[in-house]
Amino acid sequence: MIIYASTKQSFIKDFEQGVLVKKLHQTLTEKYRRVGESEIHSWQTSLSYMANVMRDFAIPDLAGVAIEYIVPNTQKRVDFIITGLDQQDKEHVVIVELKQWSEAFKVTDKDNIVSTYLGGGIRETTHPSYQAWSYCSLIENFNEDVQNRPIELHPCAFLHNFDESISPELRDPIYNSILDISPMFTLGQMDSLRSFIKSYIPKPDTTNIMESIEHGKLRPSKSLQDSILKMLKGNKEFVLIDDQKVEFEQIKKAALDAIKNNQKTVYIVRGGPGTGKSVVAINLLAECIHNGYMAQYITSNAAPRNVYSAMLQQGYKKSEIKALFQSSGTFHTRKKNELQIAIVDEAHRLRKKSGMFQSQGEDQIKEIINASIFSVFFIDRNQRVTFNDAGTIDKIRNFAQDQNSLIYEGVLESQFRCNGSDGYLAWLDNVLQIAETANYDGFEGDYDFKIFDNPHEMYDAIKAKNEINNKSRVLAGYCWDWPKEGRTTSLVKDIQIPEHNFGISWNLGNSDTYAIDPDSINEAGCIHTTQGLEFEYVGVIIGDDLRYENGKLIVDITKRAKTDQSIKGIKKLLEENPDEAHRIADEIVKNTYRTLMTRGQKGCYIYCTNKELSNYFKLAYNHQLSYTYTEPQVVLSEQPLAADKTDSNIDKLNLKLDK
Known part of the structure; x- marks a missing residue:
């Protein structure tokens, strides 16, 4: 996703008319997330310097300019991009990492690490030239068009406030290897940055290079x-x-x-x-x-x-x-x-x-x-x-x-799964009531999340994704028995959902390599065969151990399979310390689904056996639900919960969905 894309000519015009930062703010807020005052200030400062850099007649008016490009599968944003052709009509992209630093200190025994004033104190971070180079590497790894056309990427860093005569540390020989491939420009070196850009882009972008960066075919994510x-x-x-x-x-x-x-x-x-x-x-x-x-x-x-x-x-x-x-x-x-x-x-x-x-x-x-x-x-x-x-x-x-x-x-902290969606993880923690999070009313739309009313449809969608590269799987909560005797066929359907005439077996003799075996798409994996691993897409069957009832999320350990060893010992603890038993049971079930629902790099599809839980997820996903964070509601024995007849939240949920 590119927050702002135009030409050099239009970029300078937008800046001079005072509308550039407003456009960035509006687009980023609408498509992505809220923007803080410090970020707005950094745009105003750094982009004024870039406007001056670009005011050079030798840089073509129709060279492409992009600001705040969000790298696919991450939340990493490239500050400034210039695109165009060289004298032989080869396609080039210059990536500029902008910094407002005024001082920094070398770190002699850590590769490409420096320290500077960040977040209220002196902190270690990557050298700006390394950061620019790493973002280039991400783009090259994810974008097939960049590789196949080929489009050449050239990283650099621009520290417009950084006075090297006072603080020369970032030019120390220990950083030579990264500075050779990703040069750094500082205070007073605007002409040098211009020369760097002009050496690659003396001619305008007539082949729409930016379109290939924004909408080019993405390679399958590395696992x-x-x-x-x-x-x-x-x-x-x-x-x-x-x-x-x-x-x-x-x-x-x-x-x-x-x-x-x-x-x-x-x-x-x-x-x-x-x-x-x-x-x-x-x-x-x-x-x-x-x-x-x-x-x-x-x-x-x-x-x-x-x-x-x-x-x-x-x-x-x-x-x-x-x-x-x-x-x-x-x-x-x-x-x-x-x-x-x-x-x-x-x-x-x-x-x-x-x-x-x-x-x-x-x-x-x-x-x-x-x-x-x-x-x-x-x-x-x-x-x-x-x-x-x-x-x-x-x-x-x-x-x-x-x-x-x-x-x-x-x-x-940086998110590289779930399409880099920090918002999805925050939303998931909130909707599962694991933690109250600031981003409780939804998440950006780059992550492919879907709720299915029919398990067949979800399974078919995952199988279609898996045909691409064998990197999608169906996973399930441990609510169906896992037969102790070994079997050699997936025709025996351990997981049964009778109302939809749906059945699928647990993974059989390939528990060790379920994540990579081609036949695994015919079987369902559980938490024990998938935790610590990742896929591109996951379809998660949420069983009856998690349901929505009387306006509350209910964790019901009694719905777990009798063969599930993960809760062995919970009943003994219930006698000794009921409060702790309830806390641990709530944690285990919710964490299980949180873990399963975050195995997918690009998407997560879910089917809930409990219809009210499915409705709850739909309303939460569509921003129609007012959250009330409640104490855990846990069932550890066969005694049913007493229904609260005065609570009509379920009726309200169904009414909203019907409308």
Whole structure:
């Protein structure tokens, strides 16, 4: 999406007439989100400099200009784009990252990281030239037209307030490699920036290059499971963007310092779905391997380990793969500091004890910290999905302190799943009543979210998406029994929805590789075979463990399948501590659906077995619902909830939908 697109001539005219910022504000607010005063001020300042840059007769009047281009599948915005042709009529795009910085400081031991005044304090961030280059890389990765025509992209950074005579740090030789491919222009270097633009664009954009950037055919999104082999062999499959790059470099430095000084160190990284936790984790594993460090990727959930292992079979021996990917349940037998670097993904899934019967060891967090010199835990507090999930930030801190560890903490916020829609995640947290969020009344329309009244129609839509590249799946809540006896056919329909004559089997013998097996489209996956992995589209069947009743969301554990081990122990806790049992049950069911509904990079389709819940989602999606955040309503026994006959919210819901 481009917020503003025109020609050089029209851009300068809009600026001089004082309507440019107004147009940006209006379009961004209508199509995307609210705009703060600081952003408006930055437009007024930076675009005045760009207007002066573009006032050069050698830059064609009909060169293309775009402002605030939102890169597909992300929420990253390119500040300023110029398009046109060279003397041989080849197509070129100049991407300009605009900064109002007046000072910055080099960070000598972190690749392409600098520090400057941001958000009320001195913070580390990516070098502006790296940021411009990374956005170019994103566009090249996602846009087939850019690759096939081909259109050449040229990044640069313009720090119009930055006086290098006072603060020369950003030109330090440690940044030479990025400055060579993405030059930086500062205060007093406007002519140099003009020359850079003119060297690529001496002729107007007569081939509508901007149209190809805005509406060009998008490549299928990269998935981590497809790219892991190339990553471990040294290819840069995923360009780390903004906070991903900052966290990666900070983690790497902390790890190397820990090993050098033999100082036990723990690093905690918080991040929601799609923020790049696993991408950073696998990049860190690859970096460690190439530099000769003993590192292991660790999860409690077997699904991501098994999928990554399967994708590596062409390039590594089984013994090598096994050495890289480990279960968290193996660390109770490890010696102190026998591993240099432990990379713990999905740390919220760590358990207290290990073994088939949860009877071995003391605590997996404690054991991982004990066995490694450096350990990094990637965690999302809203992805606890079983009663035995015991990974919390407080526990990590406490065990780290007990072992005299240095403790660092970081956060990943940039959204790269759900089409980069932070609004979708905020809306989902609110509609599931996991958390009250500011964006409670809807989200931007780039994410493909649909509610189906018929499971056949949803399934057909997902199958159509899957035919493109085998990256779409049907998932379901654990409300139907999973047969204990192994089977070899998907003709047995475990998940039955009789009123629609619909049935589908759970995934059969391919639980380890469900995410990549072509036949998986004929089966439904559950939370245990998909958490930690991603698809392009998911179709989620929401079962009777979540319903809408008497104007309230109801979590009903009694509707979970009898074969579901994720709630084993909840009834005992109900006798000992009813309030805690209700809290955990509410958390498990809602987090399960939140996790399933955020597996899709491009879209999520849902079918609800409870009609009132479907109506509730429709009203919320269409901005017709006034939210009232209520205390969790949880059913843990077979006793039905007493109906509130004075509450007519369900009738109101149905009436609104009928209208």
